[in-house]
Amino acid sequence: MSFSVCGESFSAPMHICGFFDSREQQYEVIIPYILEGLETNDKVINILEGNRHGEHCRCLADNGISIAQKLASGQLEVLASENTYIKDGEFAAEKMYKTLEQTLLSASRSGYDSVRACGDMIWALKNLPGTDELLEYEAKLNLLTPQHAVSLICMYDVSSFSPSTLTDILLTHPYVIKDGKISKNPHYVEPLEFISNLSNYRSDKLKS
Template structure:
């Protein structure tokens, strides 16, 4: 199950799988910001040794990293210092380090502990990294105590798919950026494609009760996004009614020449509906249908 960052609670051991830094930034800044606001202590383990990239992200989100660091509410530490202090990955030592962090922050009066770690270090061949799966399974017990929460960040461009599937399976679930709209049936979430171009991920059901939310999200992306193609990833879409399809066609028709609305991963059955009503001929509307299973 994939949840929003705002829904992370003590006891969670989650993964964030991202294909571009923009997606990673959205998750990390929300996770850190929520933790600081709720009185928790936050540890960020980053593949940027100086932590400047994360500081920049947090600063752009209005977080005073200097003050948070000075008061001990926020610690930025390199992944190597956190996971490989001896030059090798030691499962027991890493779990013991995290337990000390939990005990220390509770003793200092914080309401809890959050840790966010980039996991790219595990692909650099250090001794012991073959035990990462073991670590991810075992460390879950620490978070199950309900005093701390973690997000492990996995770059899908770096980790082979089979390896990534095994690792994310060691977590309670996944996490993604907070949704722009979520009514229990439809979820619209900002994201990025592998090139970093912004897109909207549309999952669930679009019907007369919530099609206005999709239209509003599209208008915002048109207004605030870059002046290139507008992208909708509909891999998670279960159903869209005629009103929703009409909004897609209407949006595409309003685009200036050279700019297109690209509908990605639309189920073939839904694409056929678009064709039947003739909206596939709308200038500027590009349908990228998902592959039919063999």
């Protein structure tokens, strides 16, 4: 299952962290990615804060996407962070993992070639209960994605997250988008190794 991002072609599955310094830069990358998926037979899922949905849908419509039709058919889903990542006011990593897994299985059963998902991770700055499970969740996605035809872009605003958090996030994504370009991530750590070392890693951070 091939897809394009940042003007380059790749094959799913892929788990990508997108580092963006503005909303404009974010949309320059994800609009072509979303458009391509909707023009083919991919299921497209966007997760972002509920208060951004109007602006997001207008942006998609301005780029020629027939929003109502795509939403009605179920090919496009625009979901709220507060109903997914932080449902009931907390981040439950295991629950979110299972939700995503069920979504991927359902898309496959519905006859979609693959799934493209973009998730805005700004919710993680609210420090809600469970947010400390984010790194483990990101690492575990690398066990899930190889089993499915899926490309995931986790979108991080570099002006909002601390440099140390962004450094940590890098460890859990095989590919990274930075300055509008995508590359293989040399800092990536395999998921089982990362998870087994997570407690040591956290205690080292506390000491430093």
